[in-house]
Amino acid sequence: MFLKNRKGLSEVASNILMLALIVVLMTALFSYTVDFARNYQMKQGSARLESLVIEDVWFRYDPYNPSDLNARNITVTLYNNGELNVVIDSVYVNDTLCTNVEFNPSNQTITVKNHGTLVIKDSHAVDWESSRPVKIKVVTERFYSIEGEYVAP
Structure with missing residues:
Protein backbone atom coordinates (compact mmCIF):
# COMPACT_ATOMS: atom_id res chain seq x y z
CA MET A 1 0.00 0.00 0.00
CA ARG A 48 59.24 35.77 11.62
CA LEU A 49 62.02 37.12 9.43
CA GLU A 50 62.79 39.89 11.93
CA SER A 51 65.46 39.35 14.54
CA LEU A 52 66.91 41.93 16.89
CA VAL A 53 69.57 41.58 19.55
CA ILE A 54 70.07 44.00 22.43
CA GLU A 55 73.85 44.27 22.36
CA ASP A 56 74.49 46.85 25.03
CA VAL A 57 72.65 48.87 27.67
CA TRP A 58 74.28 51.91 29.27
CA PHE A 59 72.91 53.70 32.30
CA ARG A 60 74.30 57.22 32.02
CA TYR A 61 74.29 59.99 34.60
CA ASP A 62 76.27 63.06 35.65
CA PRO A 63 78.82 61.79 38.19
CA TYR A 64 79.05 65.26 39.75
CA ASN A 65 75.28 65.48 40.24
CA PRO A 66 73.82 61.93 40.16
CA SER A 67 70.37 63.04 41.32
CA ASP A 68 69.88 65.33 38.27
CA LEU A 69 67.28 63.41 36.22
CA ASN A 70 67.77 65.73 33.22
CA ALA A 71 71.34 64.48 32.82
CA ARG A 72 70.34 60.82 33.02
CA ASN A 73 69.39 58.43 30.25
CA ILE A 74 69.45 54.80 29.22
CA THR A 75 71.23 54.08 25.94
CA VAL A 76 70.34 50.80 24.22
CA THR A 77 72.33 49.45 21.26
CA LEU A 78 70.43 47.06 18.96
CA TYR A 79 71.69 44.83 16.15
CA ASN A 80 69.45 43.63 13.31
CA ASN A 81 70.53 40.09 12.43
CA GLY A 82 67.28 39.24 10.63
CA GLU A 83 66.42 39.16 6.94
CA LEU A 84 64.30 42.35 6.85
CA ASN A 85 64.77 45.98 7.80
CA VAL A 86 63.27 46.63 11.22
CA VAL A 87 61.24 49.72 12.15
CA ILE A 88 61.09 50.39 15.90
CA ASP A 89 57.52 51.15 16.94
CA SER A 90 57.67 51.45 20.72
CA VAL A 91 59.95 51.12 23.73
CA TYR A 92 58.88 50.09 27.23
CA VAL A 93 60.82 50.42 30.46
CA ASN A 94 59.43 48.45 33.39
CA ASP A 95 56.25 47.82 31.34
CA THR A 96 55.60 51.55 30.86
CA LEU A 97 55.57 53.09 27.38
CA CYS A 98 58.40 55.57 26.77
CA THR A 99 57.56 58.67 24.74
CA ASN A 100 60.83 60.59 25.04
CA VAL A 101 63.15 58.37 22.99
CA GLU A 102 65.81 59.50 20.52
CA PHE A 103 66.54 57.10 17.68
CA ASN A 104 69.71 56.74 15.68
CA PRO A 105 69.06 56.40 12.79
CA SER A 106 66.38 59.05 13.19
CA ASN A 107 63.84 57.28 10.94
CA GLN A 108 63.64 54.44 13.49
CA THR A 109 64.70 51.90 10.83
CA ILE A 110 67.57 49.51 11.45
CA THR A 111 68.72 47.95 8.19
CA VAL A 112 69.80 44.33 7.86
CA LYS A 113 73.12 43.52 9.57
CA ASN A 114 73.43 47.02 11.05
CA HIS A 115 73.22 48.68 14.45
CA GLY A 116 70.79 51.20 15.87
CA THR A 117 70.77 53.17 19.10
CA LEU A 118 67.92 54.24 21.37
CA VAL A 119 68.43 56.95 23.97
CA ILE A 120 65.61 56.75 26.52
CA LYS A 121 65.02 60.01 28.41
CA ASP A 122 61.58 59.48 29.98
CA SER A 123 61.44 60.58 33.62
CA HIS A 124 60.05 57.24 34.82
CA ALA A 125 62.77 55.37 32.90
CA VAL A 126 65.77 57.39 34.01
CA ASP A 127 64.77 57.20 37.66
CA TRP A 128 66.68 53.93 38.02
CA GLU A 129 68.49 52.93 41.17
CA SER A 130 71.87 51.27 41.45
CA SER A 131 71.85 47.45 41.67
CA ARG A 132 68.14 47.20 40.79
CA PRO A 133 66.97 45.47 37.61
CA VAL A 134 65.37 47.49 34.82
CA LYS A 135 63.17 45.69 32.28
CA ILE A 136 63.55 47.02 28.72
CA LYS A 137 61.28 45.92 25.87
CA VAL A 138 61.55 47.01 22.23
CA VAL A 139 58.64 46.36 19.82
CA THR A 140 58.77 46.64 16.02
CA GLU A 141 55.96 47.72 13.71
CA ARG A 142 55.43 44.04 12.79
CA PHE A 143 54.92 43.28 16.51
CA TYR A 144 58.21 41.43 16.96
CA SER A 145 59.54 42.17 20.43
CA ILE A 146 62.80 41.70 22.30
CA GLU A 147 63.15 42.28 26.00
CA GLY A 148 65.53 41.77 28.85
CA GLU A 149 66.35 42.78 32.40
CA TYR A 150 69.46 44.81 33.03
CA VAL A 151 70.96 45.88 36.34
CA ALA A 152 72.00 49.49 36.76
CA PRO A 153 75.54 49.94 38.11
Whole structure:
Protein backbone atom coordinates (compact mmCIF):
# COMPACT_ATOMS: atom_id res chain seq x y z
CA MET A 1 0.00 0.00 0.00
CA PHE A 2 1.36 3.45 -0.97
CA LEU A 3 0.91 6.62 1.02
CA LYS A 4 -0.45 9.41 -1.13
CA ASN A 5 0.10 12.24 1.38
CA ARG A 6 3.86 12.07 1.85
CA LYS A 7 5.27 15.36 3.13
CA GLY A 8 9.02 15.32 2.67
CA LEU A 9 11.62 16.83 0.41
CA SER A 10 12.08 15.44 -3.01
CA GLU A 11 15.49 14.25 -4.09
CA VAL A 12 15.93 17.26 -6.37
CA ALA A 13 15.03 19.78 -3.65
CA SER A 14 17.36 18.17 -1.12
CA ASN A 15 20.21 18.20 -3.65
CA ILE A 16 19.63 21.90 -4.35
CA LEU A 17 19.62 22.71 -0.61
CA MET A 18 22.82 20.72 -0.06
CA LEU A 19 24.50 22.47 -3.00
CA ALA A 20 23.50 25.90 -1.64
CA LEU A 21 24.88 25.02 1.80
CA ILE A 22 28.18 23.87 0.28
CA VAL A 23 28.49 27.08 -1.78
CA VAL A 24 27.91 29.26 1.31
CA LEU A 25 30.45 27.33 3.41
CA MET A 26 33.09 27.35 0.67
CA THR A 27 32.62 31.10 0.16
CA ALA A 28 33.19 31.68 3.88
CA LEU A 29 36.28 29.45 3.85
CA PHE A 30 37.67 31.22 0.78
CA SER A 31 37.14 34.67 2.36
CA TYR A 32 38.90 33.58 5.54
CA THR A 33 41.84 32.13 3.57
CA VAL A 34 42.29 35.28 1.49
CA ASP A 35 42.22 37.50 4.59
CA PHE A 36 44.64 35.21 6.44
CA ALA A 37 47.08 35.22 3.51
CA ARG A 38 46.93 39.02 3.21
CA ASN A 39 47.69 39.47 6.93
CA TYR A 40 50.50 36.94 6.75
CA GLN A 41 52.12 38.72 3.82
CA MET A 42 51.71 42.23 5.24
CA LYS A 43 52.81 41.95 8.85
CA GLN A 44 52.63 38.83 10.94
CA GLY A 45 54.28 36.45 8.49
CA SER A 46 57.22 38.72 7.86
CA ALA A 47 57.70 39.23 11.60
CA ARG A 48 59.24 35.77 11.62
CA LEU A 49 62.02 37.12 9.43
CA GLU A 50 62.79 39.89 11.93
CA SER A 51 65.46 39.35 14.54
CA LEU A 52 66.91 41.93 16.89
CA VAL A 53 69.57 41.58 19.55
CA ILE A 54 70.07 44.00 22.43
CA GLU A 55 73.85 44.27 22.36
CA ASP A 56 74.49 46.85 25.03
CA VAL A 57 72.65 48.87 27.67
CA TRP A 58 74.28 51.91 29.27
CA PHE A 59 72.91 53.70 32.30
CA ARG A 60 74.30 57.22 32.02
CA TYR A 61 74.29 59.99 34.60
CA ASP A 62 76.27 63.06 35.65
CA PRO A 63 78.82 61.79 38.19
CA TYR A 64 79.05 65.26 39.75
CA ASN A 65 75.28 65.48 40.24
CA PRO A 66 73.82 61.93 40.16
CA SER A 67 70.37 63.04 41.32
CA ASP A 68 69.88 65.33 38.27
CA LEU A 69 67.28 63.41 36.22
CA ASN A 70 67.77 65.73 33.22
CA ALA A 71 71.34 64.48 32.82
CA ARG A 72 70.34 60.82 33.02
CA ASN A 73 69.39 58.43 30.25
CA ILE A 74 69.45 54.80 29.22
CA THR A 75 71.23 54.08 25.94
CA VAL A 76 70.34 50.80 24.22
CA THR A 77 72.33 49.45 21.26
CA LEU A 78 70.43 47.06 18.96
CA TYR A 79 71.69 44.83 16.15
CA ASN A 80 69.45 43.63 13.31
CA ASN A 81 70.53 40.09 12.43
CA GLY A 82 67.28 39.24 10.63
CA GLU A 83 66.42 39.16 6.94
CA LEU A 84 64.30 42.35 6.85
CA ASN A 85 64.77 45.98 7.80
CA VAL A 86 63.27 46.63 11.22
CA VAL A 87 61.24 49.72 12.15
CA ILE A 88 61.09 50.39 15.90
CA ASP A 89 57.52 51.15 16.94
CA SER A 90 57.67 51.45 20.72
CA VAL A 91 59.95 51.12 23.73
CA TYR A 92 58.88 50.09 27.23
CA VAL A 93 60.82 50.42 30.46
CA ASN A 94 59.43 48.45 33.39
CA ASP A 95 56.25 47.82 31.34
CA THR A 96 55.60 51.55 30.86
CA LEU A 97 55.57 53.09 27.38
CA CYS A 98 58.40 55.57 26.77
CA THR A 99 57.56 58.67 24.74
CA ASN A 100 60.83 60.59 25.04
CA VAL A 101 63.15 58.37 22.99
CA GLU A 102 65.81 59.50 20.52
CA PHE A 103 66.54 57.10 17.68
CA ASN A 104 69.71 56.74 15.68
CA PRO A 105 69.06 56.40 12.79
CA SER A 106 66.38 59.05 13.19
CA ASN A 107 63.84 57.28 10.94
CA GLN A 108 63.64 54.44 13.49
CA THR A 109 64.70 51.90 10.83
CA ILE A 110 67.57 49.51 11.45
CA THR A 111 68.72 47.95 8.19
CA VAL A 112 69.80 44.33 7.86
CA LYS A 113 73.12 43.52 9.57
CA ASN A 114 73.43 47.02 11.05
CA HIS A 115 73.22 48.68 14.45
CA GLY A 116 70.79 51.20 15.87
CA THR A 117 70.77 53.17 19.10
CA LEU A 118 67.92 54.24 21.37
CA VAL A 119 68.43 56.95 23.97
CA ILE A 120 65.61 56.75 26.52
CA LYS A 121 65.02 60.01 28.41
CA ASP A 122 61.58 59.48 29.98
CA SER A 123 61.44 60.58 33.62
CA HIS A 124 60.05 57.24 34.82
CA ALA A 125 62.77 55.37 32.90
CA VAL A 126 65.77 57.39 34.01
CA ASP A 127 64.77 57.20 37.66
CA TRP A 128 66.68 53.93 38.02
CA GLU A 129 68.49 52.93 41.17
CA SER A 130 71.87 51.27 41.45
CA SER A 131 71.85 47.45 41.67
CA ARG A 132 68.14 47.20 40.79
CA PRO A 133 66.97 45.47 37.61
CA VAL A 134 65.37 47.49 34.82
CA LYS A 135 63.17 45.69 32.28
CA ILE A 136 63.55 47.02 28.72
CA LYS A 137 61.28 45.92 25.87
CA VAL A 138 61.55 47.01 22.23
CA VAL A 139 58.64 46.36 19.82
CA THR A 140 58.77 46.64 16.02
CA GLU A 141 55.96 47.72 13.71
CA ARG A 142 55.43 44.04 12.79
CA PHE A 143 54.92 43.28 16.51
CA TYR A 144 58.21 41.43 16.96
CA SER A 145 59.54 42.17 20.43
CA ILE A 146 62.80 41.70 22.30
CA GLU A 147 63.15 42.28 26.00
CA GLY A 148 65.53 41.77 28.85
CA GLU A 149 66.35 42.78 32.40
CA TYR A 150 69.46 44.81 33.03
CA VAL A 151 70.96 45.88 36.34
CA ALA A 152 72.00 49.49 36.76
CA PRO A 153 75.54 49.94 38.11
